[in-house]
Structures are given as structure tokens and as C-alpha cells.
Amino acid sequence: xxxxxxxxxxxxxxxxxxxxxxxxxxxxxxxxxxxxxxxxxxxxxxxxxxxxxxxxxxxxxxxxxxxxxxxxxxxxxxxxxxxxxxxxxxxxxxxxxxxxxxxxxxxxxxxxxxxxxxxxxxxxxxxxxxxxxxxxxxxxxxxxxxxxxxxxxxxxxxxxxxxxxxxxxxxxxxxxxxxxxxxxxxxxxxxxxxxxxxxxxxxxxxxxxxxxxxxxxxxxxxxxxxxxxxxxxxxxxxxxxxxxxxxxxxxxxxxxxxxxxxxxxxxxxxxxxxxxxxxxxxxxxxxxxxxxxxxxxxxxxxxxxxxxxxxxxxxxx
Numbered sequence: 001x002x003x004x005x006x007x008x009x010x011x012x013x014x015x016x017x018x019x020x021x022x023x024x025x026x027x028x029x030x031x032x033x034x035x036x037x038x039x040x041x042x043x044x045x046x047x048x049x050x051x052x053x054x055x056x057x058x059x060x061x062x063x064x065x066x067x068x069x070x071x072x073x074x075x076x077x078x079x080x081x082x083x084x085x086x087x088x089x090x091x092x093x094x095x096x097x098x099x100x101x102x103x104x105x106x107x108x109x110x111x112x113x114x115x116x117x118x119x120x121x122x123x124x125x126x127x128x129x130x131x132x133x134x135x136x137x138x139x140x141x142x143x144x145x146x147x148x149x150x151x152x153x154x155x156x157x158x159x160x161x162x163x164x165x166x167x168x169x170x171x172x173x174x175x176x177x178x179x180x181x182x183x184x185x186x187x188x189x190x191x192x193x194x195x196x197x198x199x200x201x202x203x204x205x206x207x208x209x210x211x212x213x214x215x216x217x218x219x220x221x222x223x224x225x226x227x228x229x230x231x232x233x234x235x236x237x238x239x240x241x242x243x244x245x246x247x248x249x250x251x252x253x254x255x256x257x258x259x260x261x262x263x264x265x266x267x268x269x270x271x272x273x274x275x276x277x278x279x280x281x282x283x284x285x286x287x288x289x290x291x292x293x294x295x296x297x298x299x300x301x302x303x304x305x306x307x308x309x310x311x312x313x314x315x316x317x
Contacts, residue, residue: 001170002256003183006163011184012195018164028190030177031169038163038255039156044105044113045128046072047145047153050096051082058119062088065127067100070152086123091141097149098142099128108134136250136260159247163255179276198274212236217293218284224299232298236284240264261310 005014015021022032049068056062066082073082085100092098102125105113111132116123130136130143133155149158156162168177176182181198188195219234244250245266253260258269268279287294305317 001168001178003166003168003180004163004252004255005166007180007252007255008183008187010196011180011198012187013191013193014187015191022166024190025166025168028186029171029174030186031171032166033169034167036165036167038165039154039161041106041108042133042154042156042161044102045107045133045155046070046100046102047149047151047155047158048083048098048100048127049151050092050094050098050127053092053094056086056119056121058121061090062086062119064121067098067125067127068151069100069102070150072102072152083124084122085125085127086118086121087127087142089127089129089142092127092144097145097147097151099133099145099155101126101128101132107132134259135254136244159251161251161255165255175276180274182276219287219294219296220289222295222297224297228300229298232296234296259311265310 005018008014018035022035025032046069048070050065051068052066054064056064063086065085065087067085068082083100083102101107101113103113103115105125107113107128113126126132127142129141133143145158168183170177177186184195185197187193213236215234215236218236221232221234223229223232242262242264245253245260245263249263249266249270250260253266253269253273256273258266258273260266264281268281271277271279282294282296284294287296289295301317303317307315307317309315
């Protein structure tokens, strides 16, 4: 199980001495398999500003850009000069603040940024989309930062992506530790420190609509294997709009190896890792029967059963 110490620190004070902390986790039965420092993956990736955007002389869809990367501006001879970058995205303009991977950067998917020629024009880097940075599946264009974003700052520092992630071995007798909340309680006990229960915080903010239609009038649940699944509950939430997740949620999920899909899918994963509670979201209209109620059937999966996962891949159970 991967645990972001930045996320964990929101609910309990995490010791600053990481080695001593890992040693104590080992002694209490939670094995530390590895320690990863995030942010290093964004070496040579910086915030930047588009100074010029001109049509590529030999392409009808590419642009030759002059990109300001602050104090890192340099030409082939080492003289201070904005970077020349060839870019195929269409969603940016002169003056936009963006994210640029300079020569020497290594992006997710083993993409190494080198000096290159695109249709005969030299390019000294790449203007990046969120997908190329491994932050989400958004590939509609390059990332556009706020107008007040600084220029020439390491992207990991600007985006708050610096973090320490522990890879923990949770033994079968400690399912209570398979969540951020559970580990916060464990760390609180280890060091005799107070911890904040995120469930209590959420319960205090929860507002239910007393006039809403009772759930059992809209959703029918059939559990075919009560031994393996003794309880399955549902709630109807209206007014949802599918779209990108907020940056802070994308960051937390990315830190523990989860790819952002959209706000609905991401929040179910967020709850899973925060509380250890599996959660699934369905489109109510697509589950409705002739009687107008949605029908959810909970059954045991069969060996060899085909399944199409959220990444569009067909898999066999």
C-alpha cells in the first residue's frame, strides 16, 4: 500500500525523521517496503511563458515558439536567450503561462526530452499537457497556468508535488491500516499524539435533503451472495456534472499511483484510500428498469469472465 506522507500529515503529525519513522513502523508490524521522494520525476520541468508563437514554415498545424523559462534561458552557446520550442498544440497564445520540459527531462512513460528537429526546425524542449506529465488523461492541449504563475520555477515546487511516499506491507490481520485514516490513528497511537478523524469532519458538514425521494423507491439492490457481501448500500446524488477533478485531488491520487479519470471516478478512489471503503458510482438513468427503478445486482465474479475496465481494456478475471 502506498501512503503519501503529505496526505497523512493532514490528520496526524508525521515525524520529520523519515528513517526513524520507518524503523518504528517496522517495529510495530507495518513493514516499509520502500521510500520514494516525489518531485524528482519532474527534474528539468519548469514553469514558463510563451513570448512568441509563429506558424511553422513547413507545417499547417505546428508552431514555432519562443518560451521564457526565467533564469534558465540559454541558447546552444550558453548565452541567455529564450528557448525555441516547436509545438503542435492549438490551445495557447502569446503571453500564456505554461509548463515546459527542457532538454534532459524524463517524463512518465520513459519519454526523454532531447534537442530535436521537427520538420527541419530545431526544438529545445516540449510544452507539456497534463497527460504528458502523468497528472491526468487530459490531452486536449498543453497545460495553461494562471497569469500570476512565476516563470522559471521547478514545476514540482510550483504545483506542490514534492512529497514522500511510503510503500507499506500491511499484514492480513491489520485491515484497519489499509487507509489514510487508519494509519493516522496508528501513528497517533505509536507516538501518543492526537489525530483528526476525517469522517468526523465530513459528518459535521453533511447536509441531507429531507424532501428527497427515499432511496429504496429509486434503487433496487439484489445481493446474490450474502456470505461474501453481507451488506451493500446505495444513495442517489443529483446535480452532478462529470468533468476534471480539482488539482489537489489529482495530486493526492497521483502520489499513490492512481491515474485521474474524472471527478466522479476520482472521488470514489479518494474515499477508498482515505477510509478503506470501496465505493462505486453509476449513472442512475442507465440502470433503470421498466418500472423506473435502477437495479443493482451484487454477485460473485466467475473465473474467465470478461470485463472492460475504465481504461477501455478488455480483461479476463
